[in-house]
Amino acid sequence: MKTMTSAEKGLKTVQNRPFDYKVVSQPYMLPSDFPVDWLSNYIQGDNEITYLHFHNCIEIGYCLEGSGVFFVEDKILPYTQGDVSIIFPNQLHLAQSLKGKESRWHFCFIDPDALFSSDQLSSGFWDRVGTDTYSRFNNIVTPDDHAEVVWLTDRAMKELEKHGPGYESAVKGYIWTLLTLIGRKLLLQESGTAETAAGGADRRAMQQISKALEYISQHYMEPVPIHRLAELCCLSVTHFRRIFHKCMGMAPLDYINNVRIQVAAALLSHSGSSILAISEEVGYATLSSFNRHFKRLMGEAPSQWRSKNR
Structure with a gap:
């Protein structure tokens, strides 16, 4: 059976998008030895949403200051300082700060397949998560929702920012644990949502x-x-x-x-x-x-x- 490329998956997502926005693909080419990229102190304005974009990797954000809403496919999710955003591959999304305000973010971009490739058990675990679970995940995680996820994200971002000796190993460790917790939450959510999904809105x-x-x-x-x-x-x-x-x-x-x-x-x-x-x-x-x-x-x-x- 032919495997869909990232571009084909993106096109499939675009064809099903809920809003009539322009769609922009923003792929990341991440090295296999350290499949993580970082964007620091990104300023999010209050511009009107005119397009949505998607990536070929996982995007994790940490809100340093400010508040606003995140558009993720058919969801509109409020965020505030200290919250974490988890955006999965090929999910259409964009953020918008409160009217007249700005918010500031750190973002990192991760290829979980490359990250887990050296460990068969971890790779098998992530494969079991499956892309069909992504749409039912609440993409904004607050400290009240899951303090561990927020703490691990904060630590990973600090390591990426300081670039101290051996930071790559520290970042991999934090992100490895972070993605494992997210995957666990997705699997637990999937096991408990069969009835909800059957009766939910199409x-x-x-x-x-x-x-x-x-x-x-x-x-x-x-x-x-x-x-x-x-x-x-x-x-x-x-x-x-x-x-x-x-x-x-x-x-x-x-x-x-x-x-x-x-x-x-x-x-x-x-x-x-x-x-x-x-x-x-x-x-x-x-x-x-x-x-x-x-x-x-x-x-x-x-x-x-x-x-x-x-």
């Missing part, structure tokens, strides 16, 4: 609401009428509500509030703006409404959350 349904998700990501700070979202998707309001709930597991208004609160949480952590100003910035007409939604989603009042997470 890709065609997700494509039907993709324009609404795109619109929400750009206009969450404004009033977002449901009929406008339905029009963008060329659906009746009733049909739109039904498909949206099937895909996202919640009503459109709940999803909008979720995006607003996630952005507000990032602003509370990394800006000196007042709670009132932040509530207005993310689209709430009254402070009482913001406080109510924030406590419902985050489990505590904005002031309490800020004091713990600044």
